[in-house]
Amino acid sequence: MIGHTLSVDEIKNKKKMINMADENTVFIGSKETMNYVQAVMMQFSSGSDEVVIKARGRAISKAVDVAEITRQRFIEEAEITDIITETEKLDNDEGGTTNVSSIEITLSK
Protein backbone atom coordinates (compact mmCIF):
# COMPACT_ATOMS: atom_id res chain seq x y z
CA MET A 1 0.00 0.00 0.00
CA ILE A 2 2.13 2.88 -1.29
CA GLY A 3 1.67 6.22 0.35
CA HIS A 4 -0.14 4.89 3.39
CA THR A 5 0.89 6.97 6.35
CA LEU A 6 0.92 5.22 9.71
CA SER A 7 -0.98 6.85 12.53
CA VAL A 8 0.78 7.43 15.84
CA ASP A 9 -1.09 4.47 17.29
CA GLU A 10 -0.11 2.20 14.42
CA ILE A 11 3.52 3.16 14.87
CA LYS A 12 3.27 2.53 18.62
CA ASN A 13 1.73 -0.88 17.96
CA LYS A 14 4.41 -1.79 15.45
CA LYS A 15 7.13 -0.77 17.87
CA LYS A 16 5.45 -2.80 20.58
CA MET A 17 5.27 -5.86 18.34
CA ILE A 18 8.93 -5.52 17.40
CA ASN A 19 9.85 -5.20 21.06
CA MET A 20 7.79 -8.22 22.08
CA ALA A 21 9.34 -10.30 19.32
CA ASP A 22 12.88 -9.24 20.19
CA GLU A 23 14.99 -12.27 19.62
CA ASN A 24 16.12 -14.01 22.80
CA THR A 25 13.90 -11.81 24.93
CA VAL A 26 11.09 -12.91 27.21
CA PHE A 27 8.88 -10.09 28.46
CA ILE A 28 7.18 -10.87 31.78
CA GLY A 29 3.47 -10.01 32.03
CA SER A 30 0.49 -11.24 34.00
CA LYS A 31 0.52 -14.93 33.05
CA GLU A 32 1.59 -17.71 35.41
CA THR A 33 5.30 -17.85 36.23
CA MET A 34 5.73 -21.29 34.64
CA ASN A 35 4.54 -19.97 31.25
CA TYR A 36 7.56 -17.69 31.17
CA VAL A 37 9.92 -20.39 32.41
CA GLN A 38 8.72 -22.46 29.45
CA ALA A 39 9.27 -19.52 27.07
CA VAL A 40 12.85 -19.11 28.34
CA MET A 41 13.51 -22.84 27.93
CA MET A 42 12.14 -22.72 24.38
CA GLN A 43 14.55 -19.91 23.52
CA PHE A 44 17.45 -21.97 24.83
CA SER A 45 16.36 -25.14 23.08
CA SER A 46 15.98 -23.27 19.78
CA GLY A 47 19.71 -22.59 19.88
CA SER A 48 20.13 -19.37 21.89
CA ASP A 49 23.04 -19.21 24.31
CA GLU A 50 21.59 -16.15 25.96
CA VAL A 51 18.05 -15.18 26.96
CA VAL A 52 17.09 -11.77 28.33
CA ILE A 53 14.17 -11.63 30.77
CA LYS A 54 12.55 -8.18 30.94
CA ALA A 55 9.93 -6.86 33.35
CA ARG A 56 8.46 -3.65 34.71
CA GLY A 57 6.87 -2.70 38.04
CA ARG A 58 5.27 -5.51 40.03
CA ALA A 59 6.29 -8.09 37.42
CA ILE A 60 9.93 -7.62 38.48
CA SER A 61 9.55 -10.18 41.31
CA LYS A 62 8.18 -12.67 38.80
CA ALA A 63 11.14 -12.06 36.47
CA VAL A 64 13.53 -13.01 39.28
CA ASP A 65 11.43 -16.13 39.97
CA VAL A 66 11.57 -17.09 36.28
CA ALA A 67 15.36 -16.73 36.18
CA GLU A 68 15.86 -18.62 39.45
CA ILE A 69 13.46 -21.46 38.60
CA THR A 70 15.00 -21.88 35.14
CA ARG A 71 18.54 -22.15 36.39
CA GLN A 72 17.88 -24.08 39.61
CA ARG A 73 15.39 -26.60 38.33
CA PHE A 74 15.66 -26.96 34.56
CA ILE A 75 18.86 -25.70 32.96
CA GLU A 76 21.59 -26.17 35.49
CA GLU A 77 24.34 -24.92 33.20
CA ALA A 78 22.55 -21.57 32.87
CA GLU A 79 23.93 -18.65 34.85
CA ILE A 80 22.77 -15.12 35.44
CA THR A 81 25.46 -13.08 33.71
CA ASP A 82 23.94 -9.62 33.99
CA ILE A 83 21.19 -7.76 35.82
CA ILE A 84 20.33 -4.16 34.92
CA THR A 85 17.67 -1.97 36.52
CA GLU A 86 16.34 1.28 35.10
CA THR A 87 13.66 3.89 35.64
CA GLU A 88 11.32 4.25 32.65
CA LYS A 89 8.99 7.18 32.13
CA LEU A 90 5.58 6.04 30.89
CA ASP A 91 2.75 8.29 29.72
CA ASN A 92 -0.19 8.11 32.12
CA ASP A 93 -3.90 8.72 31.52
CA GLU A 94 -3.73 12.23 32.97
CA GLY A 95 -1.34 13.35 30.24
CA GLY A 96 1.70 13.32 32.51
CA THR A 97 4.38 10.70 33.03
CA THR A 98 4.76 8.01 35.65
CA ASN A 99 8.10 6.56 36.68
CA VAL A 100 8.28 2.80 36.69
CA SER A 101 11.25 0.59 37.54
CA SER A 102 12.33 -2.07 35.09
CA ILE A 103 14.75 -5.00 35.15
CA GLU A 104 16.66 -6.96 32.52
CA ILE A 105 18.11 -10.28 33.62
CA THR A 106 20.49 -12.04 31.22
CA LEU A 107 20.64 -15.83 31.51
CA SER A 108 23.52 -17.49 29.64
CA LYS A 109 24.61 -21.08 29.17
Next chain:
Amino acid sequence: MIGHTLSVDEIKNKKKMINMADENTVFIGSKETMNYVQAVMMQFSSGSDEVVIKARGRAISKAVDVAEITRQRFIEEAEITDIITETEKLDNDEGGTTNVSSIEITLSK
Protein backbone atom coordinates in the same frame (compact mmCIF):
# COMPACT_ATOMS: atom_id res chain seq x y z
CA MET B 1 20.19 -7.40 86.23
CA ILE B 2 22.67 -10.23 86.97
CA GLY B 3 21.52 -13.77 86.38
CA HIS B 4 18.51 -12.83 84.25
CA THR B 5 17.88 -15.60 81.75
CA LEU B 6 16.43 -14.60 78.41
CA SER B 7 13.26 -16.35 77.29
CA VAL B 8 13.09 -17.89 73.83
CA ASP B 9 11.01 -14.95 72.64
CA GLU B 10 13.48 -12.45 74.05
CA ILE B 11 16.32 -14.20 72.26
CA LYS B 12 14.31 -14.25 69.01
CA ASN B 13 13.61 -10.54 69.37
CA LYS B 14 17.24 -9.76 70.03
CA LYS B 15 18.30 -11.77 66.98
CA LYS B 16 15.69 -9.97 64.93
CA MET B 17 16.97 -6.60 66.13
CA ILE B 18 20.55 -7.57 65.31
CA ASN B 19 19.49 -8.68 61.82
CA MET B 20 17.50 -5.54 61.20
CA ALA B 21 20.43 -3.47 62.39
CA ASP B 22 22.87 -5.31 60.10
CA GLU B 23 25.27 -2.58 59.22
CA ASN B 24 24.61 -1.00 55.84
CA THR B 25 21.68 -3.29 55.12
CA VAL B 26 18.06 -2.31 54.52
CA PHE B 27 15.61 -5.21 54.49
CA ILE B 28 12.48 -4.52 52.45
CA GLY B 29 9.16 -5.49 54.05
CA SER B 30 5.55 -4.38 53.80
CA LYS B 31 5.94 -0.69 54.62
CA GLU B 32 5.62 2.12 52.07
CA THR B 33 8.43 2.36 49.52
CA MET B 34 9.48 5.82 50.73
CA ASN B 35 10.14 4.50 54.27
CA TYR B 36 12.88 2.30 52.83
CA VAL B 37 14.25 5.08 50.62
CA GLN B 38 14.58 7.13 53.79
CA ALA B 39 16.33 4.23 55.57
CA VAL B 40 18.84 3.93 52.72
CA MET B 41 19.49 7.67 52.78
CA MET B 42 20.05 7.57 56.55
CA GLN B 43 22.66 4.83 56.09
CA PHE B 44 24.47 6.97 53.54
CA SER B 45 24.27 10.13 55.62
CA SER B 46 25.62 8.28 58.67
CA GLY B 47 28.84 7.71 56.76
CA SER B 48 28.34 4.49 54.78
CA ASP B 49 29.71 4.40 51.24
CA GLU B 50 27.71 1.27 50.49
CA VAL B 51 24.18 0.18 51.34
CA VAL B 52 22.77 -3.27 50.60
CA ILE B 53 19.04 -3.52 49.90
CA LYS B 54 17.65 -7.02 50.53
CA ALA B 55 14.23 -8.46 49.70
CA ARG B 56 12.38 -11.72 49.21
CA GLY B 57 9.39 -12.74 47.08
CA ARG B 58 6.96 -10.01 46.12
CA ALA B 59 9.03 -7.37 47.92
CA ILE B 60 11.70 -7.74 45.21
CA SER B 61 9.90 -5.23 42.96
CA LYS B 62 9.85 -2.76 45.83
CA ALA B 63 13.58 -3.26 46.42
CA VAL B 64 14.27 -2.24 42.80
CA ASP B 65 11.99 0.80 43.25
CA VAL B 66 13.89 1.79 46.40
CA ALA B 67 17.26 1.55 44.64
CA GLU B 68 16.03 3.43 41.55
CA ILE B 69 14.27 6.20 43.50
CA THR B 70 17.28 6.71 45.77
CA ARG B 71 19.77 7.08 42.95
CA GLN B 72 17.56 8.96 40.48
CA ARG B 73 15.93 11.39 42.83
CA PHE B 74 17.99 11.80 45.97
CA ILE B 75 21.60 10.66 45.82
CA GLU B 76 22.75 11.20 42.27
CA GLU B 77 26.30 10.07 42.92
CA ALA B 78 25.01 6.66 44.04
CA GLU B 79 25.33 3.75 41.61
CA ILE B 80 24.15 0.19 41.64
CA THR B 81 27.40 -1.76 41.80
CA ASP B 82 26.04 -5.27 42.29
CA ILE B 83 22.81 -7.23 42.04
CA ILE B 84 22.61 -10.84 43.22
CA THR B 85 19.58 -13.13 43.11
CA GLU B 86 19.20 -16.41 44.97
CA THR B 87 16.70 -19.11 45.78
CA GLU B 88 16.14 -19.50 49.53
CA LYS B 89 14.44 -22.50 51.13
CA LEU B 90 12.07 -21.43 53.89
CA ASP B 91 10.24 -23.76 56.29
CA ASN B 92 6.51 -23.69 55.63
CA ASP B 93 3.58 -24.37 57.96
CA GLU B 94 3.09 -27.89 56.62
CA GLY B 95 6.56 -28.92 57.83
CA GLY B 96 8.09 -28.84 54.34
CA THR B 97 10.11 -26.17 52.59
CA THR B 98 9.08 -23.49 50.11
CA ASN B 99 11.44 -21.96 47.59
CA VAL B 100 11.48 -18.20 47.51
CA SER B 101 13.56 -15.90 45.34
CA SER B 102 15.62 -13.17 46.96
CA ILE B 103 17.61 -10.18 45.75
CA GLU B 104 20.50 -8.13 47.12
CA ILE B 105 21.13 -4.78 45.48
CA THR B 106 24.31 -2.92 46.41
CA LEU B 107 24.19 0.87 46.12
CA SER B 108 27.56 2.64 46.34
CA LYS B 109 28.62 6.27 46.24
